[in-house]
Amino acid sequence: MLRQAAVRSASTFGGFDLSEHRLANGLRVVLSEDHNVPVAAVNVWYDAGSRHDPPGRSGLAHLFCMLMFQGSAQVVGNDHFNLVQRCGGSLNGSTSFERANYFQTVPAHHLELVLWLEADRMGSLLTAMSNGDMETCGDIVKNERRQRYDAVQYGNVFERLVAMVYPDGSSYHHVPIGSNSDRDKVTLKEAQEFFRTYYTPNNTVMAVVGDIDPERTLAWVDKYFGSIPANYALPALPASGITEEIMMGERREHVVADVSQSAFMAAFRLPRDGSRECDAADLALTILGGGESSRFYNRLVRQDGLAVAAGFGLLRLAGAPSLGWLDVKSIDSTTEKLGAIENAIDEEMDRFAIEGPSPDELERAQATLEREWLDRLGTVAGRADEFCRYAVLFGDAQLALSSLGNVLDVSADEVRAVAARHLRRGNRAVVTYEPSMARGY
Template sequence: MANPAPASPRGIAITEHRLANGLRVVLSEDHLTPVAAVCLWYDVGSRHEVAGRTGLAHLFEHLMFQGSANVSNNGHFELVQGAGGSLNGTTSFERTNYFETMPAHQLELALWLEADRMGSLLAALDDTSMENQRDVVKNERRQRYDNVPYGTAFEKLTALSFPGDHPYHHTPIGSMADLDAATLDDARAFFRTYYAPNNAVLSVVGDIDPEQTIAWVEKYFGSIPAHDGKQPPRSGELPDTIGREIREQLHEDVPSRALMAAYRLPHDGTREADAADLALTILGSGESSRLYNRLVRRDRTAVAAGFGLLRLAGAPSLGWLDVKTSGDATLDQIEAAVDEELARFAAEGPTPEELERAQAQIEREWLDRLTTVAGRADELCRYAVLFGDPKLLNDALPKVLDVTAEEVRAVAEARLHPDNRAVLAYEPTADAVVGTDATDDSDASDDTAATEEEGAAV
C-alpha cells in the first residue's frame, strides 16, 4: 500500500511502502540525471553488541561482501562496478548501511544483489571468508587506530565518556581480543537475528519508475522471511552532564602536544541538539571560528583547533574538541584559553552575525548532502530508522534555522564546562618532535565523521 507524501515548496516528495515481511521501503523520484541510489539500513550497530563480542557488527558488514547463494566472493563489487555503479557499506554505533549508486537502467541489478545477500548470505558464509575478513578488519584497526598518531583518541574518549556497562562505551571497530574470539557460529547467529527484512529500511532515490521499482522490490525481497528474535538494545540514557572532569594523561610518540575532549550533549533529533551544533560551529568549525581565531591566529599557541558534534540518537551526543599545539606552547595554556572562550560564550552567547554565519554554514552542508541522490537516500533511511519517519528530512533544515541565539547560549552554559567532559592530554615522548601537526587542519567534525563509521574496504 502506497502512502505518497506531497512535496512541500522546499521539500522533496517521499513515498512509503511496507512489504508483508516487514521491509520498509522509501522512494523519492528525481529525473534530473539518469542515476538511481539504493540504500539499505539495518537497525544494528555496535550498541547492540555484548561484552566479549565487540566489533561483530563491523566484521559482519565486511562479510556481507564475501558472496551469497548466487554471487561469488567479491562478485557484488564486480557486478556493480562492471555496470558503471559505485558501492560500499559502513557501520556506526546505531546502524549498518549498504549503498549503491547506479545508472538508472541498472537499478534492478542493485536491488537483486541486496536481496540475494539478505536472503541467502548464510549459504556462502564459511570459515575461509570468516578468517579472511577477520584479518582485514584487524588490519584496518592497526592502520586507523593502533599505528597512527592520536589514532586511539576516539576510542579512548568514547570509553571515558560512557560508563563501562553502557552500550556506547566501545566503538564499532571492536577490540583485537574480541575479533579473535568471534566464531563462525557467532556470525551466523548475528545474521539470523539482525539481517531480516523487518529490521531494515530500503530507500531508492533518483530516476526511477515507482511502480516498477516496487514490483522489483516485491519480486526480490518479498519472499525473504521475517525474524522476531531481535532484542532491543540496552538503554543509552544518562544524566545530562558527566558531573566531573575525567582526565587521562598520555605520553606517546606523537608529533605535538594535543588537548582532546568530549562533552556530553543533547540527543540527536532534539531542538537542543541543533542548538549545540550551532554552538560548536561558532566555537570550532573552520578558520572563522572563535577557538581558531584565539588559539591559532591570536595566541599562536596551536596549529589546529576544532570543535565538532557527533550526533547520537540512542545516547547523549558528544562534542569533540581537538587542539594541536604549536612550538613550546603548553597544555595548561591551551586549556586555560579554551575554558576562557567557552565561559565567555556561555555568558554572552553568539553575536547575530555569528549565528547567521553558522546557520548558513550548516544550511550549505545540508543542501550539499541532499544534492546527490545517494545523500538523500542515506538521510531518508536515517530518519526512518532512528526517528521513525523519513518525511522528517523535510523539516530538518527549517528547525536549525529557527534556533535562537538564547537557545545556543543556554546549551553552551549547561553543557560546555569542565564538569562535563572527558579529556585526553597528549605529551610527546622524549624523542618525538614537538610543534608539528600529525594531521591536516581540518576541523574536529571531519575527524569525528571519519572515525565514527567503520567501512568496508573496496
Template structure:
C-alpha cells in the same frame, strides 16, 4: 510472484521541492522512494537497525565484522562478485558501521537499478548459504589489519576510543566503539556470526531507500520481486538503555605519552541527543566555537595566540545516547597545553555568558544549512538521510525538513545549551605529550567516526 505493492503514504516535503513516498512490504521491509531526474543515476541505500550498541561484552566489533562478511558472497553471487558486478556496470558501492546502524549503498546508472536491488536482496535473503570458516577467517584478518592501520599504528589513532570509554561508563552500550577489540575479534566464532545474521538481518529490521532517476511503480515492482519473498523473523532484543545524566559530574582526564607529531588537547562533552531541538542548538554552538577558520577557537588559538596549528569543535550526533561534542586542538611547537586549555575555557565561559553575536548566529545557521543541502543534493546523500531518519526516528520525511529546524533555533537557545553542557565537569580530556620534541609544523590528524569496508 510478488503481491501488489502497498499504496503510498507520503506527503510532499518542502526542502527544495524534494519529496519522498513511503511503503511497507508484508514481511516488514520499509521502502522509501524519492524521484530526481536531473541526472541518469539512482542510489540504493539499505540501513539495518544494528550497530555496536547492540553488541554484548566479549563480542565487540561483531557488527563491523559482519559488515565485511556481507561482501563475501551469497547464494547466487560468489566471492567478490558483489563488487565486480556493481563496478562492472559503472556503479560504486560500500558499507559502513556505526554505534547505531549498519548500512550498505550503491550508486548506479539508472538503467542498472534492478541489478543493485537484486544484489542487496540476494545477500539479505541468502548470505548464510555462503558464510563459511574461510570467509570468516579472511575478513577477521582484514578487520584486525584495519584496526592496526587506522587506530593502533597512527598518531592519535586511539583518541576517539579512549574518549568514548570515558564519556560513557563501563557497561554502557556506547562504551566501546564499532571497531571492537582485538581479543573479541579473535574470539568471534562462525556460529556467532550466523546467529548475528539470523537476529538482525531481517526485512523487518531494515529500511531500503531508492533515490534518483527512477520510475516509482517499476522500482516498487522490483523491490516486491526480489525482497518480497524473504521471510521475516523476530528474536531481536531492543538495544540497552543509553540514557545518562546530562552532565558527567566531574572532569575525567588522561595523559598519553606517545610518538605523536605535536602536543594535543582533545575533549569530549556530553550533549543532547540527536533529533531534538537542543541537539540542533548544540550543533550551532559548536559551529560558532570551532566550525572552521572563522570560528572563535580558531581565531583565538591559531590566529591570535598562535599556540595551535589547528583547532576544531564538532558534534557526533547520536540518537540512543547523549551526543558528543568533540574538541580537537593540535599545539604549535613548544606551546604548553595548560596555556591552550586556559584559553579554551575562557572562550567557553564567555560564550556561555554572552552567546553568539547576530553575525555568528547567521553564519553558523548558513553553514549548517549548506551542509544539509549539500547532503540532500546528491542521490546517495539523500538516500542515506532518508534511511537515517526512518531507522532512528521512525519518519524519513524529517530528513527533508532538517534545514528548517536548524533555522528555527534562537541565539538564546544556543547560549543556554552551551552554558549547561560546555563545562569542565562535563568533559573527558586527553592530553597528548610527544615522546620526542614536538614538531612546529604538526598537522591535524582526521579521525573517522565510522568503520568503512574497503
C-alpha cells in the same frame, strides 16, 4: 506481498516527491524520483550498529559489514563488487554506533540488478558464510584498525574519549571497530546468530532515489524481497546504559606517544539527536570551533599563537547523549603550551555561556549548517542516506527534508543555554598528548 503503502509526498527540497511503503514482511521502502541525472542510488540501513554488539564481542557488527561482501548463495566471493563496478557503478558499506548501511549508485537501467544483489545477500548470506570468510574478514578489520587507529598519530584518541564519556557497561562504551581480542573470539555460530537476529526485513529501511519509475521499482522490491521472512522475535533495542545526560565530573588521561605535536583533545556529552537542544549544540560548536572564523581558531591560532589548528565537531547520536569532540594541536612539540591552551578554551567557553552568540555569529553558523544540509541532499546518494537515517532512527524519512527548518529556528538564547549546561569542565573527558621525543624516547 505488499501491504497498503503509506504514501506521503513532499516538495520541501527541490520539488522531489517522496513516498514511503512497507512490505508484508516489514521491509520499509522509501522512493524518490529525480530525473536530472540518469543514475539511481540504493541505500540499505539495518538497525544493527555497534550498540548491538553482545557483551565481550565488541566489533561484531563491524566485522559483519565485511562479511556482507564475501558472497551469498548466488553471488560468489567478490562478485557483488565486480557486478556493480562492471556496469559503471560504485558501492561500499559502513558501520556506526547505531546502524550498518550498504550503498551503491549505478546507471539507472541497472537498478534491478542492485535490488536483486541486495535481496540475495539479505535472503541467503547465511547459507554461504564459512569459517574461511570469518578469518578473511578478521584480517581485513585488523588491517583497517592498524591503518586508522593503531599506526597513525593520535589515532586512538577517539577510542579513549568514547570510553571515558560513555561508562563501562554502556552499549556505547566502545568504538564500532571494536577490539582485536574481542573480535578474535567471535565464532561462526555467533556471527550467524547476529545475522538471523538483525539482518531481517522488519529491521531494515531501503531508500531508492534517482531516475526511477516508482511503481516499477516497488514491484521489483516486492519481487525480490517480499518472500524473505521477518524475524518476529526481534529483540528490543539495547539500553544505552547511560543514566545521566551530563557527566558527573571531568575525566582525564595524559598520553606520551610518537606524535609530532602536543595536543589537547576533549569530548563532551551533548543532547540527543532529534531534539531542539541538539540543534542548538550543533550551532554552539560551529561558532566555537567550526573552521577558521571560529572563536577557538581566532583565539588559539591567530591571537595567542598557541596552536596550529583548533576544531570542534558533533557526533549526533539518537540512543545516547551525542558527543562533542574538541581537537587542538599545539604550536610546538613540548607540553609547555598545553596549560595556556586549556585556560584559553575555558575562558572562551565561560564567556560564551554568559554572553551567547552575536547575531552575526548565529547567522554564519546557521548558514554553515544549511550548506552542509544542502551538500547531503544535493546528490541522489546523499538523499538516500538521509532518508534511511531519519526512517531508522526517528521513524520518518520525510524529516530529512524539514530538518533544516529546525536549525534555522533556534534562537541565540537557546544556543547560549545549551552551552552553559553542557560545555563546561565538569561535563568533559580530556586526553592530552605529549610527544615521546620530548622525553628523549
